Amino acid sequence: MSVLPPLDVTRIRKDFPILERGMRGKRLAFLDSAASAQKPRPVIDTLSHVYSHEYANIHRGVYELSERATRRYEEAREKVAALLGAASPREIVFTRNATESINLVASSWGRQNVGEGDEILVTHMEHHANIVPWQLLCEERGAKLRVVPIDDDGALCMDELEKRIGPRTRLVSVVHVSNALGTINPVQDIVRIAHERGVPVLLDGAQSVPRMAVDVAALDCEFYVFSGHKLYGPSGIGVLYGKAELLEAMPPYQGGGEMIRTVSFEGSTWNDVPNKFEAGTPAIAEAIGLGAAVDYVRELGLERIARHEAELLDYGTERLLELPGLRLIGTAREKIGVLGFVVDGVHPHDLATILDQHGVAVRAGHHCAQPVMQRFGVPATTRASLGVYNDREDLDQLVEGVREAIEVFR
Amino acid sequence: MxxxxxxxxxxxTILDHNKRPRNYREPEQANRRAEGVNPLCGxxxxxxxxxxxxxVQDVxxxxxxxxxSKSAASLMTESVKGRSVEETLGLFDRFTELVTSDPQSEPDVGEVGKLAVFAGVREFPVRVKCATLAWHTLRAAIEGRDEPVKTE
Structure with missing residues (x-):
C-alpha cells in the first residue's frame, strides 16, 4: 500500500483568507466547521469570476453568455456526480442544502410511497433535518416514525436496527456521520440489512462528504444528501443524489419554470430528471462555486483529509481529557473530527463566551439534535469540530480556553 | 481572567449567584407563575x-x-421582593435598557441597585437574552400570560 503524504496544513491555511484575520485580538482558531466550513480562495475567486465574466440565466438564453453559464452549471453537476461515484449526472439534483434535499424526498417520494400504518425508521442520533420532515409526512399520511437507539458511546445499536425493520417499514433514513457525536455509522451494513428486507435507504451525508471518500454506487443506497457550505463551498447550494429510476418515478417537488416540458391551462408535462426537481432559477453561481469546492477537496484527497482529521482528533481527545471534570459526549470507536463535551460546573454557553475571548470559535448548544442531548442527559454541549485548515495549535488554544473557564467557575 | x-x-457577584442562587424554590403561596425558554441554548x-x-410579597x-441567566434570575428575585407591581415593571424597563444600551456609553445604573453588575453584558450582544430571560418570564407571570415566554 502506498503511503500518502500528510496534508500540508501551513500551505492550506494560506488558501483561506479568513484565517488571516484574528478574533478578539487573538489568532483565530476556527473549530466550528461542522456547522459551516470556511471558504478557500478558489471558491471565492470562482464566485467573483462567474459574476464578473460568465453570468446569465441558464437553460434559456440562446446567446453565448447563457450557454456558457449553463455549461459551467452542468459541469458542476458532473463534478458532484464524480465526487459521489454516481452512475450519471442525471442522478444529481441541486437543492438549497441537505435539509431541502431530505424535504424533497419526504414530500415527493414520501407522499407517493408512504401510507397509513406504514413506518419510517430513523436513529436516535439524527439531526433535526432528518427527523422533522418525516414527522410532517407521518402526520399527514397516518404513518409512524420509529427510532433505533444508540449506546452510551453514541454508537448505533445495530441489532435493534435489524429488529425494527418490519413489514411496514417503507424507508430507513440514517445519518452517515453524526454532527453532535461524530459517530460514523456502518452504512454499508445498514443498506445491506435494509435491502435484504426490500427497504430503500436514505443517507444524510452532511458531515461525511467533507471528511471521507463516499461512493454511492458501492453503498448502493437509494438517496444520499449533503450541503455545499460544509464542503468549503458556498451556502445556498445542496445536493440530492437519487437512483435514476427512483427519481424518474417520483412526482415533482415544486412547480414553476425549468421543471416543465409543456404548460397549458389544461395541464402540464414534466421535464426529465434532474431538471424536474429544479423549479425556478437555481443558485447558479453557488452551484459553480460548489464545483470549485469539489475540485479543491479532491485535489487535497479525501483519504488524506480523513487521516489528517483522525490524527488531530486523537490529539484533541488526549489533551481535553487532561482537564478535570471534562466529559466527552460521543466516544464511539468509529468517529470523525467532532469533539463534543461538557465540563462540571461550567455551562456550555459561558464556556463558548470565554473561548471566544481566546479567539476560539466553537458551537455551544444542542446542535439541532435535541434527542441526542436528552439521551445523554445534558441540556447542551460544547462542540469543537475539525476541518482541513486546523492544526494542533488550534486545539492547544481550545484547551487553554477551557482551562481558564474551569478556573473562573471553580 | x-x-x-x-x-x-x-x-x-454574578459568579456567586450562579453557584448559590437565591430564592431557588417553588413557594407554596405562589399565585402566579410563568415559564420561559431560550430555544437557542436550551x-x-x-x-x-x-x-x-x-x-410582590414573594418571588x-x-x-x-x-x-x-441563573444569576440574573437570582438577583432579580432579590431586587423585586417587596416592591409594588408598578415598581417591578419599571425595574424591568430599567434593567432591559441597561443591558441593551451602547457599550461605549456610560451605563445608567442610577435606579437598578446591585443589578448594575450586569452592565458587562452590553459587550456581549448574544448574551443579552440570557440576562433578560427571567425578567421577561417575570413580566409574563405578572400579566398572567399562559404561553411560555420565548426569547427567539
Missing part, C-alpha cells in the same frame, strides 16, 4: 410570584441555564 471584558462580564426558567394587593425561580 484573560481579558477586561471577561472580568466585567463574570463579576464576583435555558429554561420558571418564575413564581405571590402578589397580594399589588405588592422565586427554578430552572437550568448558564451563569448569566
Amino acid at each position: 484573560s481579558s477586561a471584558e471577561l472580568r466585567e462580564l463574570y463579576q464576583t 435555558d429554561e426558567v420558571t418564575v413564581y410570584l405571590e402578589v397580594v394587593d399589588d405588592v 422565586a425561580f427554578q430552572g437550568t441555564g448558564c451563569a448569566i
